[in-house]
Amino acid sequence: MDFHWFLPTNGDSRDIVGGGHGTPVGSAGGVRQPTVAYLSQIVRAAEQLGFVGALTPTGAWCEDAWLTTAMLASVTERLKFLVAFRPGLTSPTLAAQMASTFQRLSGGRLLLNVVTGGESHEQRQYGDFLPKDDRYARTGEFLGIVRSLLRGETVTFEGAHLHVEGAQLSKVPDVAPAIYFGGSSKAAGPVAADHADVYLTWGEPPAQVAQKLDWIRSLRPDMRFGIRLHVITRDTAEQAWAEADRLLRGVSEEAIAAVQAGLARSESEGQRRMLDLHGGNRDGLVVAPNLWAGVGLVRGGAGTALVGSHQEVADRIEEYAALGIEEFILSGYPHLEEAYWFGEGVLPELARRGVWRHPAGDGVQATSAVPFAGVPIAAR
Template sequence: MPLTFHWFLPTNGDSRDVVGGGHGSPATVSGRDRPPTVAYLSQIARAAEDLGFVGALTPTGAWCEDAWLTTAMVSQNTQRLKFLVAFRPGFVSPTLAAQMASTFQRQSGGRLLLNVVTGGESQEQRAYGDFLDKDDRYRRTGEFLQVVRGLWEGQTVDLVGEHLQIEGAKLARVPDPVPEVYFGGSSPIAGKIAARHADVYLTWGEPPAAVAEKIARIRGLAEKDGRSVRFGIRLHVITRDTSEQAWAEARRLLDGFDPETVRAVQAGLARSESEGQRRMLALHGGGSDALEIHPNLWAGIGLVRGGAGTALVGSHEEVAERIADYHRLGIDEFVLSGYPHLEEAYWFGEGVLPRLRTQGLWQHPFDTRTPPSAQVPFAGAATAR
């Protein structure tokens, strides 16, 4: 089975420097040299589509634009790229979410993937009117996905749960295809919910030994429920023709971090309730020394950004080798990003993907079709939608 790669839509803005924000970070962002307009995000999406990325993750939170609305607009400017829409189950009813997903599938030509984000920070959740504690949020997510999956299967759903009550719910039209569900979370309760409901379990970029432990744990939990789960990893990338060039870029990014900003971000993230965020912080300890925590795995991004805080840094050959290492552990999907997202997509797509193709680990998902970039806009003007 060839590897699957997804890119990232920076709906909080983009820059040649690291942009603030991310899981558990303040709602304010910094370094937005490129605002997240539909035009710019569409430019990134079309580049990812041409290069062979299957989908693009769009984040959720107070620090970025709404994922549903943004991807609905960007999808109209692309043809094949899927959209991994992050959303929080506690903010919308499961019946409405199932209906929204069904509509998105029909209007986009089946290009929706769902990234379920339960919400690790009570303070942010309360701003949206959600006052459950973390474990209860995960239990509610389990009930939510039970309802959604039943509706997608064409069932009439009744549920009297601990947190949700649904009566006589049914969709007029079910989605075709049914969107795949991506799910992350490092806590014990998150693992149980993921094993029971996820199609793909996502982990942030930790060293291989830690990732292997997660895979074994989630796989074991899924087997107890009679299920199998695929595995993906969320990483940033800095890849260049030579290792020296890549590390020079990492140092340039690091030199641009304001010490006061680093201290403020780290102090905020230290209060996080997220087990995954705690694991990210432990990789660097808030300091700028010894940030290469495994060969070609750099924890510098996590100094100023919440959530995924590690990057693969190195030559195209080195980054391809590290991807192959993760694949041998059981990782089949890679959700990647880099600053700025347009240029870094080309560095990776033109530098790393051809090497993985040579190794038989990847093939362009659209090779058998006419590449979107080969179409001439004016020539088809008479038949354009």
């Protein structure tokens, strides 16, 4: 199994930072600004601790993923960058050229996270007025062109949404970047089956995840699967749940109401499934063993966290792995410190069980070699 961390390009905090599907822009900006210096600390720590990559989000609520990761590639050696981007906001030929350049100049460290876009109001900010199902159809055309170009083919294509003639790349990467794709709606499945290397789901309870994976397997039996979760892990379960309680105390009823009102307008089926886990209510947030839905009260997108001792979190990871999940994309508040808790607590436990090993090779320990201090943050 592989583990990825997350780059908080909307800012970071010891409280839950808003962002993602339907969350009002600027509703919960971080105290730690997403400077190159701070993000560099996170990626260096993630690389050293044993994460193979770092997801960088896309949207009107955060910094641009391509530019940010290009700046951070030079401060890392092994870490890959899972760059989220939206088909339809740029031409497929330009996107293929950008991917090829990044892949070659970074030494093969690009991964592509395709975000079709579940919010029409946000898409319209970028000049995209297609309805949701048409956006999925366009994504299929887009990825077909991009994959052909990255294989070195010359492409002439005229579809319902995209048209290129004689498109080609002057330089093709030795290895095309893997494509990660998520979507819970009926229109998403065939696009994932045709074009994705890894299908992503948000952190639903295991039984619901199993159903979703079975759906995708019925369309593409050899698909690889990943899951997107937050994590709060400590030496003891009591310490972990105390941290979850502290995060919840920092959330006002007004903030919950404002964010939930925005998320209720979301067209995303995945977001609807996240909302169904908690219903906008503080009660009943533990939706499965060690799975807490509190993050989703004030954050769009991934809204659940694994909470518990290092051993308990490792148990839950193995439970998801038994369903077929091979890649875990994680995050926490604040991201630098929570990466250390996971990297120095859960990863060694998984290594001890023989189900994970450090990507840098045998004998490498997930132990602190990067300064832990971070940028000072005001206590709240």
